[in-house]
Amino acid sequence: MIAVxxxxxxxxxxxxxxxxxxxxxxxxxxxxxxLGANGAGKTTTIRMLCGLLVxxxxxxxxxxxxxxxxxxxxxxxxxxMSQRFSLYEDLTVRENIRFYxxxxxxxxxxxxxxxxxxxxxxKLHEQAHKxxxxxxxxxxxxxxxxxxxxxxxxIIFLDEPTSGVDPVSRKNFWLLIYQLASEGRTxxxxxxxxxxxxxxxRVSIMQDGVIAELDSPQELKKKYHASNMQSVFMNVVKRxxxxxxxx
Amino acid sequence: xxxxxxxxxxxxxxxxxxxxxxxxxxxSPFIQIVILGFAITMDxxxxxxxxxxxxxxxxxxxxxxxxxxxxxxxxxGVLTSEKQVKIALDKGDIKLALIIPPHFERxxxxxxxxxxxxxxxxxxxxxxxVALAYVNQIAIKLQKEWLKNAGVTVSKIKEIHLTTIEPxxxxxxxxxxxxxxxxxxxxxxxMIITSFLTGMSxxxxxxxGTLEQLMVTPIRSYELILGKVIPLLIVAFLLLNVGxxxxxxxxxxWMKGNIFALYLTAFFxxxxxxxxxxxxxxxxxxxxxxxxxxxxxMIFATLLSGFxxxxxxxxxxxxxxxxxxxxxxxxxxxxxxxxxxxxxNLLWQETLAMALFGMGTFVxxxxxxxxxxx
Numbered sequence: 001m002i003a004v005x006x007x008x009x010x011x012x013x014x015x016x017x018x019x020x021x022x023x024x025x026x027x028x029x030x031x032x033x034x035l036g037a038n039g040a041g042k043t044t045t046i047r048m049l050c051g052l053l054v055x056x057x058x059x060x061x062x063x064x065x066x067x068x069x070x071x072x073x074x075x076x077x078x079x080x081m082s083q084r085f086s087l088y089e090d091l092t093v094r095e096n097i098r099f100y101x102x103x104x105x106x107x108x109x110x111x112x113x114x115x116x117x118x119x120x121x122x123k124l125h126e127q128a129h130k131x132x133x134x135x136x137x138x139x140x141x142x143x144x145x146x147x148x149x150x151x152x153x154x155i156i157f158l159d160e161p162t163s164g165v166d167p168v169s170r171k172n173f174w175l176l177i178y179q180l181a182s183e184g185r186t187x188x189x190x191x192x193x194x195x196x197x198x199x200x201x202r203v204s205i206m207q208d209g210v211i212a213e214l215d216s217p218q219e220l221k222k223k224y225h226a227s228n229m230q231s232v233f234m235n236v237v238k239r240x241x242x243x244x245x246x247x
Numbered sequence: 248x249x250x251x252x253x254x255x256x257x258x259x260x261x262x263x264x265x266x267x268x269x270x271x272x273x274x275s276p277f278i279q280i281v282i283l284g285f286a287i288t289m290d291x292x293x294x295x296x297x298x299x300x301x302x303x304x305x306x307x308x309x310x311x312x313x314x315x316x317x318x319x320x321x322x323x324g325v326l327t328s329e330k331q332v333k334i335a336l337d338k339g340d341i342k343l344a345l346i347i348p349p350h351f352e353r354x355x356x357x358x359x360x361x362x363x364x365x366x367x368x369x370x371x372x373x374x375x376x377v378a379l380a381y382v383n384q385i386a387i388k389l390q391k392e393w394l395k396n397a398g399v400t401v402s403k404i405k406e407i408h409l410t411t412i413e414p415x416x417x418x419x420x421x422x423x424x425x426x427x428x429x430x431x432x433x434x435x436x437x438m439i440i441t442s443f444l445t446g447m448s449x450x451x452x453x454x455x456g457t458l459e460q461l462m463v464t465p466i467r468s469y470e471l472i473l474g475k476v477i478p479l480l481i482v483a484f485l486l487l488n489v490g491x492x493x494x495x496x497x498x499x500x501w502m503k504g505n506i507f508a509l510y511l512t513a514f515f516x517x518x519x520x521x522x523x524x525x526x527x528x529x530x531x532x533x534x535x536x537x538x539x540x541x542x543x544x545m546i547f548a549t550l551l552s553g554f555x556x557x558x559x560x561x562x563x564x565x566x567x568x569x570x571x572x573x574x575x576x577x578x579x580x581x582x583x584x585x586x587x588x589x590x591x592n593l594l595w596q597e598t599l600a601m602a603l604f605g606m607g608t609f610v611x612x613x614x615x616x617x618x619x620x621x
Contacts, residue, residue, distance in 0.1 A: 050463050053620050072465060080463040084456030090264050091257065102253025103464045148460070 001028035002061075003155050003186035004049060009058035011044050018044040020209040021058065026188060028154075031181050033200030034190040035233060040206040042190040046159050049188070050080050063155055079153040083160040085144040089133035093124055096132055097147055104151040111150075118146045138169025142176060149180075156180065158189040162196065174199050194230040205233060207240045250466050254474025258448070262478065272482060276436060276490035281497055283432050284425050294378045295341045296320040299332055304352035306393070310363070313389055314345065319381045332366060342368045343378055355393070429494045430585040431554045434577050436490055437513060438520045438545060440483040445524025446537035449475055449616075454533060462618045472613050476521050480514075487513060503588030511591070512580045512598055518605030519573035526612035548574040573608075576601040 004026040011019040019041040026032040034042045047053040049062050051071030060067040063077040087096050097118060101111035119125045122142055127135060135143065141161060149156065158177075162170045174196065181187050189200070197203045197217060204214040213220060213236050217229055224235045262268055296314060300307050315322040323341050326332055332344040346364040348354075354361035365382050369375045452458040461471060495501040502509070527540035550556065551565065552574040558566055569575045576597040583589035591598065 052459065052462055052618075075463055075465045078463070080460070082456060082459060084459075086456045086460030088257070088261065088457060089455075090261050095257070095260060099253055099257045100460075100464070102256075103250055103461065103466050105250065105465060 002026070003028045003030070003063060004032075004188060005059075005061045006045075006049070007059040009045065009048060009060050010056045011041075011048055011053065012056045018209055019048070022206075022209075022211055023058075024204055024211060024214055026186055028186050029181060029184050030202065031177065031187045031189065031200045033197050033203035034188065034206065035192065035194070035197055035203055035229075036190075036206035037192065037237070041209040042206055043159055045206075046157050046188065046190060050078060050157055051075055076151065077153055077155060079145075079148040079151075079156040081145050081148045081156075081158050081161055083163045085140050087132045087140060087144050087147065090131060092129050092131055093119075093135070093143060094128045096143065097150065100147040101150045106150060114150055118150075122146060136169075137165055138172060141165055141169065141173060145173075145176065154184070155186045155188065158187065160190050160192065162191065162193060170196070194228065194233050197229040197233075203229070205236050207237060212236050212240055248470075250470045251474045251477070254471065255478050258475065258478035262482065272486055273489055276433075276486055277493045277497070279432055279436060280429060280490060280493040284429055284494075284498055292319060293321045294319060294343050294374075294381075295323050296343045296345070297323045297326045297332060297335055297341045299326050299329060299344065299346045301349040302347050302351035306352040306355055307347045310345075310347060310351075310389060313385050314382075317381070317385055319378070336366060336368055339368070342374075343382070345382075356397075425498050426500055426586055427582065429498055429500045430581040431552075431578060433487060433490045433494065433585075434516075434552075434574060434581045435545075435549055435554065437483055437487055437517065437577075438548060438574060440486055441479060441517045441520040442524040442527070442541045442545060443538065444479050444482070445476060445521050446527035446531070446541045447524075447534045448479065449525065449528035450531055450534050450537040453528070468616055468618050469613060472525060472616060476525070479524075480517055480521065483517060484510070484513070500585070502585050504584035505588070505590070508591040508594075509581065509584050512577065512584070512594070512601065515598060515602040515605050516573060516577040516580075519601070519608045520605075522605065522608030522610075522612040524612075525609070525616055529612065529615040548572050551575065552578045554578055570600075571604075573601050573604045576604075 002025050004024075006025065007023050008021040009019060009023070010017065010021055022041070022045060034045070036042050044053065048055045048067060049060060051067060051074050055067060062074045065071075065074045065077070067074065088099070091099065094115060097115045098111055101114060106114065119128055122139070124139065124143065127139070132140060132143070145156075145158070145161065162173055165173065170193070177187055177189070177199070189196075191197065200217065202214065202216050203220065204211045206212065213232075215223070217232075220232045221227065221229070224232045226232045226235065298311050298314070300311065311322075311325075314320050320343070323335075326335065326344070329346060332341075332346065335341045336344065344366040346366070348361055348363070351361045351363070363386070365379065367375045367378055449458070452461070491502060491506075523544050524537075524541060527537045527544075531537040531540055551558075551561075551569045551572045553569075554574075558569050558575065561569070580594050580597050580601070583594055
């Protein structure tokens, strides 16, 4: 089963091509990592797949739906969380959950049920009536992910979800991601932390709008004779700089 | 529909959590009405006045008396020559001088039309005009009094055609500009709340990233816009009511017309200003930018509305432009309803123009508000 399929996807901003003919596919239940430096085209790609941005050319299907025509349908099937967490800081934890539940079109009873579920799952019962602004960053991040999943989506897009979060919280967050993947959900995650890349089933390394490498971390490490993803990434970047025409 | 309700609920939660905002809703109408109502006045009071009396007669003295007792003038004293008048005017000691010619009394009695000269400092053209009108009024009052004294019957006086026109003010009998200003302030206030806050409230979500989050939900653009706009519309109406009460309490200017007629027209008016707010949010990225766009619109809308400057005084081209200004229509409507109690069926043209303009602006702005960036 293919969750996300992308063929020669391209996005231009004026004269600048942010994403150049990118092709890949993500299997259902896979944790798919999207690595790359800032400005490599990760966010642009993810925004096209989530229906926030219209591609300039190429094809993409998310959950079997076309990004050009069925983008509103796609939104019912995906969860999205960006580095900004997107919670209302002046609402309480419970109010945030209720609001997003309502926006996702859940019934009153469903919202109630999901709220209790989430609060137990995140162990946030005691903080439920507190303003979101008062939560530590790591908790906000997990709350944001949970609210983005109130409608029980099968594909989850995470755009640098862990930037600015301490290592312990990052670890906890990845435990959450694993749990979601074990439930059969597809996780599409961008990051610039190379240690996180190790947690992915497969990673693609983006460089200047193209995919420079795409394989499992094990294979990539073997290929570059590297002990960790950090040196794989450095090798890929170096190669790209030495032979800029190879892509 | 359900989604709209959730957004409205969320908006009100955020509004009520902001203590400053609640103070603003109830405090600002009072403050604005008080400050602007007192400050923006076209009434002319305390015009400093000097008199040159070449006649020194009973009649000339009566004339001077009439001016000194009138509240609009402040009598500075008697000067002896026109030369002194010019100096006093130049120095700014006086704004108005009356020069009573020699043989004023004699000429008056034998009917050879003596002429009293009034010299006005015209630097402030508006005040000068109003001051002259006062002079005229007093002169006419005196003429009538003298005719009566001369044994002319009341019915005869009515037949005599006095050369100067006597303006008779209706609906604003005291000719106090506060009556005119206060409904205007309410209109402007309604515009500020709806256009400013709408733009800022949408752009704020863009700044903190929640707008992007909402864009990836199945919510529709119109649901999002209505959900954002309806709470502000409710707040604006609350404010309007507080303003109406403030106007009554502070200036004793109570509304003469039907409040529901005002509500209906204010509702139509708000769509255009809400539309401006939504439009501002589609072309800006930060709250400051959105504020600036809304501010830019508001300055023009206010200046070209007839709030301070009568539209008839504007050049023809500018007059044409004012027809595109929704505030122009609402300014007429709110003043008519407030001061005259004009029924809505006599204001249908303005109402229709405003409603069409409002719907047009709102729909245009909402269509620009896209969930997807192409």
